[in-house]
Amino acid sequence: MVRREGEGRNATVITVGNQKGGVGKSTHSVHLAAALGKRGRRCLLIDLDPAAGSTKHLGVPVNSFAGTLELLTTDETIESLAVVEGMPDNVALIPARPQLSEIESLLSKYVDRTCILDRALDAARARFDVVILDTGPSAAFCTTVAAYSSSDWFLLSAFAHPLSLGGLTEALADIADVRRARNGSLEVLGVVFTAVDRRATRLRGQLEEVVARALPGRRFETAIPQAIVIPEASGRGRTLFQMPRWELIPSAIEYLRLAAEVEHRINNREDFLRGTLEPPDLDAEVASTLGHAVTPSLVVNG
Ligand SMILES: Nc1ncnc2c1ncn2[C@@H]1O[C@H](COP(=O)(O)OP(=O)(O)OP(=O)(O)O)[C@@H](O)[C@H]1O
Ligand SMILES: [Mg+2]
Numbered sequence: 001m002v003r004r005e006g007e008g009r010n011a012t013v014i015t016v017g018n019q020k021g022g023v024g025k026s027t028h029s030v031h032l033a034a035a036l037g038k039r040g041r042r043c044l045l046i047d048l049d050p051a052a053g054s055t056k057h058l059g060v061p062v063n064s065f066a067g068t069l070e071l072l073t074t075d076e077t078i079e080s081l082a083v084v085e086g087m088p089d090n091v092a093l094i095p096a097r098p099q100l101s102e103i104e105s106l107l108s109k110y111v112d113r114t115c116i117l118d119r120a121l122d123a124a125r126a127r128f129d130v131v132i133l134d135t136g137p138s139a140a141f142c143t144t145v146a147a148y149s150s151s152d153w154f155l156l157s158a159f160a161h162p163l164s165l166g167g168l169t170e171a172l173a174d175i176a177d178v179r180r181a182r183n184g185s186l187e188v189l190g191v192v193f194t195a196v197d198r199r200a201t202r203l204r205g206q207l208e209e210v211v212a213r214a215l216p217g218r219r220f221e222t223a224i225p226q227a228i229v230i231p232e233a234s235g236r237g238r239t240l241f242q243m244p245r246w247e248l249i250p251s252a253i254e255y256l257r258l259a260a261e262v263e264h265r266i267n268n269r270e271d272f273l274r275g276t277l278e279p280p281d282l283d284a285e286v287a288s289t290l291g292h293a294v295t296p297s298l299v300v301n302g
Contacts, residue, residue: 021137024194026053029134035259037090047096048143049136059237067095260285
């Protein structure tokens with residue numbers, strides 16, 4: 001449940017995943033955290049990928065901080081490891097670095113690999129509203145398995161490309177497998193399509209049909225358009241929300257819409273899972289975050 005300021009916190013834990021590489025997992029992780037942060041939610045982002053996609057996207061120099069490896073293999077706490085300086089509003093990051101790939105050899109042979117996140121998540125649930133886990137592109141890696149095993153929600157990231165159709169079916173089957181074998185309470189929060197070409201309506205329709213067949217009601221209204229400003233921001237170590245005049249960047253607004261959908265689903269979990277949840281008024285949600293309605297004529301730049 002996402003709680004408002006002043007209430008006791010009990011964070012919900014969202015894994016952003018897909019075993020395919022380069023499908024927008026890290027981009028969604030940082031932007032969803034930043035967008036929820038703009039909505040006043042306190043977010044912890046844990047980078048579970050040795051390739052450190054979220055860490056780099058947030059401009060944290062890889063190798064300069066202890067982070068996920070220490071969180072999972074020592075008694076270090078979230079408070080001592082979280083980076084907050086230079087992060088988007090209300091976002092704290094546990095950074096990753098390449099040595100995270102050696103985690104298997106650092107864990108005691110008696111430790112259950114599926115539970116290595118539990119100590120950290122127990123602590124994080126009390127202090128944050130949302131915990132976002134950015135996973136790497138391999139379900140064989142132990143931090144991915146642990147994320148799948150310990151999360152409340154799975155947000156599936158998929159590129160809107162014809163080659164993604166097969167990958168999407170595979171990813172959905174994989175989540176069903178996780179639910180059967182590891183974590184029966186893991187629910188799919190939704191499938192986010194990214195790099196969507198507005199003209200490719202037929203492709204988008206096909207992708208949405210795959211989701212509708214496998215998981216009725218789990219598609220998001222929001223899709224993230226193809227936008228050069230996203231890799232540009234990433235190259236500068238920032239989210240769109242840290243760019244000048246971000247309110248005029250359409251992709252940033254889409255991420256605000258996505259955050260509103262995410263929060264609505266989490267806050268109304270039972271209705272959502274039953275398939276009876278009415279969609280939120282996304283224009284009103286965005287307007288209230290911005291403090292004013294967006295004027296389409298002002299919108300610039302991807
Ligand atoms: N909407 C978009 N428009 C254009 N480029 C995008 C968009 N979203 C993401 N990208 C770019 O696509 C590339 C892959 O995205 P990202 O790193 O988020 O994927 P990933 O799934 O985390 O990859 P990996 O599996 O390697 O961790 C990045 O260069 C990113 O900047
Ligand atoms: Mg990544």
